[in-house]
Amino acid sequence: MIKTVLSVIGVDHSDGDLILAIELAREAEAHLAVLVLAISAPPPASEYAAVVNAAWLEERQEDIERLRERVEEVKALLAVTQLSADVGGEYLDRAWIDEAVGHRARCADLTVIGPVLAADDNLRTPVLKGALYQAQIPVLFVPDGKRPTVRPKRVLVGWDGGLEASRAVHEALPLLAGAEEVHIAMVDPRGREDGLQIEPGADIAAYLARHGVKAVVDRLPSGGQPVADALRTHAVDTAADMIVIGAYGHSRLRDLIFGGVTRSMIGNADLPVFMAR
Incomplete structure (x- = not known):
């Protein structure tokens, strides 16, 4: 029985996948957990390291602030739905995405992947790896133009x-x-x-x-x-x-x-x- 649905979205993604996850959680009468991911920029390697590092640190702070804002936007959207839900954000290197997703997915029954995430070449594979291999929970992959369901005929x-x-x-x-x-x-x-x-x-x-x-x-x-x-x-x-x-x-x-x-x-x-x- 599905009681917790995990939705993973990128910080710059539209609300499309989130809306699909909301519909699925409502149909299943399940709790919706949302994980917002932002990929950190790699540290620069340059002979002008001092100047470049200052710009890099500023960029990181801007990215972290954008992630915080996006998490608040998602919380506001979910508040309107009156669903049982929680939202978290992760700012991390791409190499650690699968582990972060796996850690969160271990407390879920199903991870839903919508067309927006599926089209993101940076996030799609590590998110699948995290859910299927790190957490070993099932994934529902929803292509563009289709609606997710836990009650297929x-x-x-x-x-x-x-x-x-x-x-x-x-x-x-x-x-x-x-x-x-x-x-x-x-x-x-x-x-x-x-x-x-x-x-x-x-x-x-x-x-x-x-x-x-x-x-x-x-x-x-x-x-x-x-x-x-x-x-x-x-x-x-x-x-x-x-x-x-x-x-x-x-x-x-x-x-x-x-x-x-x-x-x-x-x-x-x-x-x-x-x-x-």
Whole structure:
């Protein structure tokens, strides 16, 4: 059950993503936590360090003041909604954004990412990393022109039997249980080599049925197209209003590269995507 929704916005972002988060929190009857982020300028390296540093310090103070003002603007906007809410601001180096988001997201049930944040190349990936990997809570990715919801009617679940997909299904259970129709989409599925599972997907369908989820398994041939494209096409064919997928990727030191399916779903989303890892 979703009781706390986290919305992350940039200090110079419009109110678009915040309004989407307000709508989602109101629908879920949840507390809304807002984190406003400002990226600090790196310290200068110059032979005129004394002069440059003075200008840099002045710029930092202006940025910090702008962040304070933006936090107050968000508080005023939320006060009108009468929602249960809190607002915080962070001024930090880009390398620490994921940790700051992760720290805040550990006290939330869901992070909502709207189209404004999604279009911000500086913030999008570290915010996703913070929520999905540092805090390990699900993300609802909302593309431009779509409205977020915790009560989807028709849901497409991308299923390959892996740990990430399993995690996504478990996190999405409250949404799936309330849906009228759930399609478990498997692209080019294979049966187990030991022969114990004749029909791929039958196990997850049975599991969901025990939770009261009305699910059917759709086994799809890729036809040579990428998995993400096959899922998007089937989402249209089934009139889905949400896709549920696992967030695939790997890490090396502090860097994380999202896997091909995850990256494609994020970059070309045309309906809300619920992701978990």
